Amino acid sequence: MTREDIKTLILEIIQDIDDEADFDNLDPGKPLRDQLDLDSMDFLDIVMELRKRHQLQIPEADYPHLATLNSCVDYLEPLLKDA
Amino acid sequence: MKIPFLIIGGGLSGLAAAIRFARFNPEVLILEKHHRIGGLNSYFFRNNQLFETGLHAITNYAAAKDRRAPLNRLLRQLKLSRDQFQFHQQIQSEIIFKGCASLSFSNDFAMIEEEIARKFPHCQDGFHRLVAFLHSFDPFTIAPFRSARQFLNRYIPDRLLVDMLLCPLMFYGSSIEEDMDLGQFAIMFRAIFLEGLFRPGGTVKDFLDVLLTHYRALGGSLRTGAEVSTILHTGGRIDGVVLATGETILCDCLLSTIGIEETLSLLGRPPLPQNSPRLGFVETIFQLQPALCPQLPEDRTIIFFNNSATFHYKKPDTAVDFTSGVICLPQNFAGLPPSTRQEIRSTHLASYDAWKELARDRHEYLAEKGKTADHSREVLSAITGDFSRAIVYHDTFTPLTIERYTAKKEGAIYGHPQKIKDGVLGCDNLFLAGTDQGFLGIIGSMLSGVSMVNQHMLARF
Numbered sequence: 001m002t003r004e005d006i007k008t009l010i011l012e013i014i015q016d017i018d019d020e021a022d023f024d025n026l027d028p029g030k031p032l033r034d035q036l037d038l039d040s041m042d043f044l045d046i047v048m049e050l051r052k053r054h055q056l057q058i059p060e061a062d063y064p065h066l067a068t069l070n071s072c073v074d075y076l077e078p079l080l081k082d083a
Numbered sequence: 084m085k086i087p088f089l090i091i092g093g094g095l096s097g098l099a100a101a102i103r104f105a106r107f108n109p110e111v112l113i114l115e116k117h118h119r120i121g122g123l124n125s126y127f128f129r130n131n132q133l134f135e136t137g138l139h140a141i142t143n144y145a146a147a148k149d150r151r152a153p154l155n156r157l158l159r160q161l162k163l164s165r166d167q168f169q170f171h172q173q174i175q176s177e178i179i180f181k182g183c184a185s186l187s188f189s190n191d192f193a194m195i196e197e198e199i200a201r202k203f204p205h206c207q208d209g210f211h212r213l214v215a216f217l218h219s220f221d222p223f224t225i226a227p228f229r230s231a232r233q234f235l236n237r238y239i240p241d242r243l244l245v246d247m248l249l250c251p252l253m254f255y256g257s258s259i260e261e262d263m264d265l266g267q268f269a270i271m272f273r274a275i276f277l278e279g280l281f282r283p284g285g286t287v288k289d290f291l292d293v294l295l296t297h298y299r300a301l302g303g304s305l306r307t308g309a310e311v312s313t314i315l316h317t318g319g320r321i322d323g324v325v326l327a328t329g330e331t332i333l334c335d336c337l338l339s340t341i342g343i344e345e346t347l348s349l350l351g352r353p354p355l356p357q358n359s360p361r362l363g364f365v366e367t368i369f370q371l372q373p374a375l376c377p378q379l380p381e382d383r384t385i386i387f388f389n390n391s392a393t394f395h396y397k398k399p400d401t402a403v404d405f406t407s408g409v410i411c412l413p414q415n416f417a418g419l420p421p422s423t424r425q426e427i428r429s430t431h432l433a434s435y436d437a438w439k440e441l442a443r444d445r446h447e448y449l450a451e452k453g454k455t456a457d458h459s460r461e462v463l464s465a466i467t468g469d470f471s472r473a474i475v476y477h478d479t480f481t482p483l484t485i486e487r488y489t490a491k492k493e494g495a496i497y498g499h500p501q502k503i504k505d506g507v508l509g510c511d512n513l514f515l516a517g518t519d520q521g522f523l524g525i526i527g528s529m530l531s532g533v534s535m536v537n538q539h540m541l542a543r544f
């Protein structure tokens with residue numbers, strides 16, 4: 001997957017969690033949590049969807065890597081390079 | 084047969100846990116003893132009509148835009164849309180302490196604030212400080228028992244107001260006598276006063292059908308008429324269960340929603356020490372003929388009342404304690420379509436032991452049920468106006484009825500007085516959810532199921 005694909009994937013998953021999520025003013029360098037009003041239960045959904053769709057096992061210690069859209073892409077790029 | 088995730092109990096906590104898991108993995112099976120799902124919150128048919136068993140009002144009302152509210156979190160976690168239900172908010176409810184004071188409240192918190200300012204001006208500041216404290220307090224941090232009553236005494240210099248605030252919170256969510264744990268108090272205060280009451284459109288059957296259809300669409304399985312009689316375990320690990328029919332079902336992980344003591348007994352382990360009694364209730368449903376009905380209040384949804392000099396929330400010495408209770412007028416939710424049926428329901432504290440004693444003689448038991456309905460009707464009539472002439476049907480559930488249909492020990496709706504808040508039972512692959520994990524009521528039990536799956540199940544598969 002390219003970085004662009006991964007970005008799309010993450011936004012798609014978030015859209016699925018909250019169909020009213022508004023990405024227009026999303027700053028990819030700032031925490032998703034604050035901008036989209038996501039809580040820890042929503043983050044768990046992102047992790048679970050990544051597992052369901054791409055068999056990725058993300059250990060809890062790595063959850064902080066999912067904080068911003070950019071950090072998600074950085075973290076997932078090597079893991080999804082063959083996806 | 085080996086199932087990755089097995090759930091004992093098809094009540095609301097079991098259903099919510101199962102749906103949560105099935106969203107990511109369809110290999111989950113619910114075993115329900117009864118021939119119908121819902122547990123305490125179910126329904127039955129009499130005279131070709133459906134009667135609901137355990138729904139006065141759902142707590143934790145929140146507007147759709149309030150994403151962090153427990154109700155919306157729950158719906159998101161289960162991937163259910165609000166459009167699948169119609170939510171009808173309460174009109175207004177009231178706490179009435181006879182001869183002393185009454186307080187009205189609604190889903191707008193300002194109402195109870197104004198009531199307190201007007202009727203208990205000397206408590207107004209304390210009440211505001213209490214609310215400010217509750218906003219900053221995290222009730223989900225696991226802590227030993229702290230007395231809510233003692234805590235309230237520090238903020239509110241009037242025993243009457245303390246009792247009036249505790250009364251609805253206790254009736255809708257306390258498993259212990261005369262007091263509540265501070266954490267449970269904070270949860271219930273938010274659920275009832277800060278958020279508020281509502282009900283789904285249609286009947287509880289429609290509500291359960293939405294959950295079940297969703298669960299099945301995700302690929303999850305359910306077996307009704309499947310009573311678990313033994314939990315199989317070796318060396319601190321659960322292997323599976325044996326049903327009353329003798330059938331064995333193996334599993335990787337087990338979630339029990341049937342109560343702590345009920346679960347320990349299936350494991351062949353001794354019960355927990357218990358230093359206060361379980362609380363039983365009687366509930367009477369009066370079905371009324373609207374044409375014959377006098378003017379019942381149209382602007383009250385739930386009435387919590389106390390008629391005695393001091394309010395007691397404890398197991399009575401007699402079969403029923405009629406001095407306090409809850410009245411539900413299920414028509415009085417905003418926006419319900421007009422109905423040809425009208426109901427009024429009552430709840431009072433009751434003694435399981437007294438009913439058990441009465442049940443040794445079937446006639447005496449039935450006679451006492453009849454007397455209970457009559458007495459309850461008189462108590463209600465003094466508050467709502469006399470509706471005797473309009474009654475077309477009535478039915479009373481005792482703690483024995485609840486025990487028979489939900490297998491809850493002593494018919495105690497709120498379960499064991501002590502709660503196992505982390506849901507951990509000393510086995511690596513067995514957890515407890517629902518009533519005895521400490522989350523009470525409809526939203527509470529469902530959130531309990533979801534959080535146990537999130538914390539203990541999802542990472543395993």
Ligand SMILES: Cc1cc2nc3c(=O)[nH]c(=O)nc-3n(C[C@H](O)[C@H](O)[C@H](O)COP(=O)(O)OP(=O)(O)OC[C@H]3O[C@@H](n4cnc5c(N)ncnc54)[C@H](O)[C@@H]3O)c2cc1C
Nearest residue numbers: 092094095096116122123124137139140311517518524525
């Ligand atoms: C009269 C009444 C009024 C109520 N009013 C309200 C209200 O207005 N608002 C509100 O929020 N809550 C209300 N409640 C409470 C609410 O219904 C419960 O808190 C909630 O439904 C509890 O769900 P649960 O899953 O924890 O337990 P349960 O509903 O008890 O679920 C446990 C399930 O396990 C099954 N089971 C037991 N033993 C076995 C076994 N050995 N094998 C297989 N299955 C087994 C039982 O049949 C049951 O279906 C009321 C309850 C009652 C009875």
